[in-house]
Amino acid sequence: MATIRFEGQDYSCAEDEVLLDSLARQGAVLPSACKAGACQTCLTRALKGKPTPVSQQGLKDTLAAQGYFLACLCKPVEDMEIGLASVLSEYSVPLMRKELLNESIIRLRVEKPEGFSYRAGQFVNVRRSDGLSRSYSLASIPSDSYLELHIKRVAEGEMTTWLFDEVAEGDMLSFSGPAGDCFYLAGDLERPLLLAGAGTGLAPLLGIMRDALEQGHRGPIHLFHASLATSGLYLIDELNALAKQHAQLKYTPCVLHGDAPIGGMQGNIIDLPAQVLGTLSGYRIYLCGDPPIVSGLRQKSFMAGAAMQDIYSDPFVFSST
Amino acid sequence: MSSVYEQLGGEAAINAAVEVFYRKVLGDKYVVRFFEGVDMEKQAGKQKAFLTMVTGGPNNYTGKDMREGHRHLVKMGLDDSHVDHILCHLRSTLAELGVAQNLIDTVISVAESTRADVLDR
Numbered sequence: 518m519a520t521i522r523f524e525g526q527d528y529s530c531a532e533d534e535v536l537l538d539s540l541a542r543q544g545a546v547l548p549s550a551c552k553a554g555a556c557q558t559c560l561t562r563a564l565k566g567k568p569t570p571v572s573q574q575g576l577k578d579t580l581a582a583q584g585y586f587l588a589c590l591c592k593p594v595e596d597m598e599i600g601l602a603s604v605l606s607e608y609s610v611p612l613m614r615k616e617l618l619n620e621s622i623i624r625l626r627v628e629k630p631e632g633f634s635y636r637a638g639q640f641v642n643v644r645r646s647d648g649l650s651r652s653y654s655l656a657s658i659p660s661d662s663y664l665e666l667h668i669k670r671v672a673e674g675e676m677t678t679w680l681f682d683e684v685a686e687g688d689m690l691s692f693s694g695p696a697g698d699c700f701y702l703a704g705d706l707e708r709p710l711l712l713a714g715a716g717t718g719l720a721p722l723l724g725i726m727r728d729a730l731e732q733g734h735r736g737p738i739h740l741f742h743a744s745l746a747t748s749g750l751y752l753i754d755e756l757n758a759l760a761k762q763h764a765q766l767k768y769t770p771c772v773l774h775g776d777a778p779i780g781g782m783q784g785n786i787i788d789l790p791a792q793v794l795g796t797l798s799g800y801r802i803y804l805c806g807d808p809p810i811v812s813g814l815r816q817k818s819f820m821a822g823a824a825m826q827d828i829y830s831d832p833f834v835f836s837s838t
Numbered sequence: 839m840s841s842v843y844e845q846l847g848g849e850a851a852i853n854a855a856v857e858v859f860y861r862k863v864l865g866d867k868y869v870v871r872f873f874e875g876v877d878m879e880k881q882a883g884k885q886k887a888f889l890t891m892v893t894g895g896p897n898n899y900t901g902k903d904m905r906e907g908h909r910h911l912v913k914m915g916l917d918d919s920h921v922d923h924i925l926c927h928l929r930s931t932l933a934e935l936g937v938a939q940n941l942i943d944t945v946i947s948v949a950e951s952t953r954a955d956v957l958d959r
Contacts, residue, residue: 556884
């Protein structure tokens, strides 16, 4: 009989009983719906102990790699500690560098804290001393000695105003993390990759792309980075230089209005990747940025032949203050 | 006799069926407006639960979720004609997967039984 620890309480799980039922029997009711492993409402994370393979069947591999499983299918074979959401650690580190990348985007580099382990493409929650907190994606890769964030100024945004106007190099920055399931998984080194996004959606895409290259990815990598106009793009020279270094990498800057930079395209980012690449069957796809763009790109990629399991995304959520 | 779900090959086959089915549905201009702005992953989970249920796989279908989940769509004009389209896509999906005519008929009659719940009447 396995013991399951959940929110500080121990529950016993009878043999041949699924975790969802045994917890419910003892008064801890997890969200659930189909109870048949299909709807994924009861998605739970193992903090300690290993979920059964059956309970991870059909899950995205990036979720399974982080210990997520379906409570309605898991008949525990060992003691486990579980949580509904991921439990994040807190860190505080000095800001090493702050620089402007274009008229409205800054790049922050902070020291990577001791023992901080993450996957390129995940995000952290930056926290001000008064508790104000916002999520930002990591543009760095684990072998970098720093963590890199790209931050776009939000008009009257409390957090970005503080980061742009007040925080200086040498100041301490606090954050928790990492979180997110949009990251590269080694194993399909030959597979074509599509990375597409807008604005600071480039941050996680850059991390994922550098990570893939570092892990020896050999298949083609197509990066589409979009903005309303050329002035909203950034790191164009750096990305062109990277593409020159790596023959399999193709970088396409995209703008909705006006002239595109050399080698770029004018049009709607939602349509461009499928237009250029034709069928996306067999691609592994990463989409980051504003939710409407991510959701549009996801639908177009799927309709262009990509399998749903192969589309990873990180839609940014903006707060109005 | 084993269920269509088992004959198809269980969970993995249903995953494949969802991809085929969802592509047909999103490609259909007559019904696509009901899927705009919907989280594709959550929607795929629901479609998987639905396809599992109508093929006789493990499920806990009550009809209540179906009714509540479609109520806002009924307000948007969802009616019998849209359900007919969805059932057509289900028929062609099953045919593409090599399901025999008599089994398709069985699956469709189960799906047909959810119509009143879907249309909230």
